Amino acid sequence: MLVDGSDIGQRSETVRRANLSAIARGLHERGPLSRSDLVAATGLTRSAIRSLVGELASAGFVTEEGAVRLGTPGRPSPLVRPDPVSATVLALEILVDSIAASIVGFGGVQLEHVRQDRPRLQLNVDDVVADLATMAADLRARAGTPIVGVGVAVAGVVRRSDGLVSMGPNLGWVDVPLGARLDRVLGIRAPLVVTNDADAGVLAEHRRGAAEGTDDVLFVSGEVGVGGGAIVGGRPLTGAAGYGGEIGHLPVNPDGAACRCGATGCWETEVGEGVLLARAGLAPDAGSAGVDAVLRAADAGDEQALAALAHVGRWLGIGLGGLVNVLTPRLIILGGLHGRIHPYVRDALQAELGRRALPAPRALVSVVPATLGDDAPLVGAAELAFEPLLADPAAWFGRRGAMHLASA
């Protein structure tokens, strides 16, 4: 019997929560701000800001530093600095050829970081979970900070609600209850959220990368498969149940090659790593080193390599054209494989994009390579893990996150 679900009745306490959240979010996303910056940013009065900042400070999340004089007249405003060790999150990443973990502090500072390259095999779930748990325990011991959330980015189709990986074609996973398993093994009493690697990637680029300040973004991340994530109107595009953005399986050539998903002619079958390698005359599973070889060959003027890149570029443009018509992003970010080959495929891509996309949306969009590299999903997972804290900082005032306890 809800009127709107979110538009539920508001009370004065709601206001404080929202304002506290706005301040915490501002500090987390933009770094240290003076109190007067916060006044300007929120439109609240100095009195209100003082009270709110004071609350955050006494809870330990921020510190107030003596005013820095910056040459302007008037009494200088003290700097409010998010304290990185007051609240941290654990971010985990499961990609096709590596797993990684990091601990990120409030404000976005990476405090600890480990990456473990893995042979590109079908990764055994038990091994991955166990290894991540070890890595996490190690990092936590080193950092010694309270954990307020856990974010996991995985190369697969993920149901947000419970972290079920319904399908991870490149990992060989089917219906793996990753969220539940990690939650049990890690024993961290803080919210855990699992998401698709590209969805995490676009969040990362939006918060701390090429898409800062842009509210309509499409992120395409090509590795073995092609993943995608989007920000639409400033919020992540997650469809029902939190699946969503599987743009690699857009049918672009229905009578084309068979795809690992069972269909034929998915976008992935025209722009994936395997296609590029095969068309360049290499083994489709030559991996990252193979891609390097293709690019070197192209630099040297090798016809076959250039043709392979042209093919991928053209089909990138075709698929992106369709996606531009549907989603109208202002920015398309190419990550992973496609970020690397961007300089080589740019012209073919743009030509085809110009042909496929409708003029009006076409005029708005630009295509750029990603700026965060391999760590994008990890950064995004961390950002996602911070969400509960940022949405309602007051809820964390009592408990200082999960320290070292596994019991209820």
Place this chain on the structure above:
Amino acid sequence: MLVDGSDIGQRSETVRRANLSAIARGLHERGPLSRSDLVAATGLTRSAIRSLVGELASAGFVTEEGAVRLGTPGRPSPLVRPDPVSATVLALEILVDSIAASIVGFGGVQLEHVRQDRPRLQLNVDDVVADLATMAADLRARAGTPIVGVGVAVAGVVRRSDGLVSMGPNLGWVDVPLGARLDRVLGIRAPLVVTNDADAGVLAEHRRGAAEGTDDVLFVSGEVGVGGGAIVGGRPLTGAAGYGGEIGHLPVNPDGAACRCGATGCWETEVGEGVLLARAGLAPDAGSAGVDAVLRAADAGDEQALAALAHVGRWLGIGLGGLVNVLTPRLIILGGLHGRIHPYVRDALQAELGRRALPAPRALVSVVPATLGDDAPLVGAAELAFEPLLADPAAWFGRRGAMHLASA
């Protein structure tokens, strides 16, 4: 220097606005509710509801009726009823073969309605604008109600910010400043918003049609072209600048037929009306009557008609499969042509959809025909026009909308 843009500082007056908005929206979308229903719906106290409803009542937007006894123990709660004539909107629709106008009252009641069929020609902008103005003036004179907003749905690519129709292939329009022109001609001092017909359609189905209560919806409306609109996470999918959802121009067959948009192999070229008619052996411009003929022939077992329908059904499934992977809707609504042929293409569509969509999102989605018919865009335009009122009812307390004035 905004912290979030929307997450701007909140104050106590924000709370009242939000609560007033929640009540107004609840009444508009659900119809009359008792005060105790509102208490349950919003989570506010009886005192608060009393005060808020009182405010709406004294502004004239709602009336309170003597309690209806419904057999349950306890004091009966008076019914709060939105007053349809207290605030109305003007909705306009420009489709390929008809234009229409209606006046819709608060609560969603259609008070006046006119539709004018037009020969399917390139519609002259001046004529359309003039005719709509006449229709609107006529309706307004008959209704005599205050207008709080104007919504326009048009079969074209629309920039929301200013109502520019950048392209209306089936109308023969290019870069028509429809919003500005209508605003000038109508002379109504109330917000005017222009939107794509399919975007309006999905909003209508979401509020008052097949998708009530479903937060992830894809609406496909086939007429001469193929339009689309989506609701994602409860909110309309409008990309940058308010373009968006042009799913008819998804490339599904890059080496296929030429599309009116200039590209080749757009979805539209496989599932549009012209394709169905041509494959059934009729003239591609036989229009609605032609479609009827095809369906009758199919009923009679005509091979060619059945094959044509099978073709469209198959390609519908292909395109929808891709869109399911990207957007993960819970419901796909087929409107216009595709709603009419749904019974005939269902099997081919489902078969192909099952093959193209990934299992997880596939399992969530169902495909149904639209329930609102030709008026869907009109209803959606009205809903959109109500948005300013619903978002902040208090802003309308003083002025009772625009009555009959054209001056500033």
Place this chain on the structure above:
DNA sequence: CAAGGTTTGTGATCCTTTCGTCGAAATCTG
């Protein structure tokens, strides 16, 4: 028909949170 239970409306008062305004403090400029 009367008594008791249940639900809701009403009004007074309290609590929370922000706003507005004051004088004081800290800095730059001339």
Place this chain on the structure above:
DNA sequence: CAGATTTCGACGAAAGGATCACAAACCTTG
């Protein structure tokens, strides 16, 4: 050093919902 500028800190004011007690209206039961 005086003046201008900007901010701080603190106080009371204002707004709005919550709480509580009580009355009203309905049902059920004997």
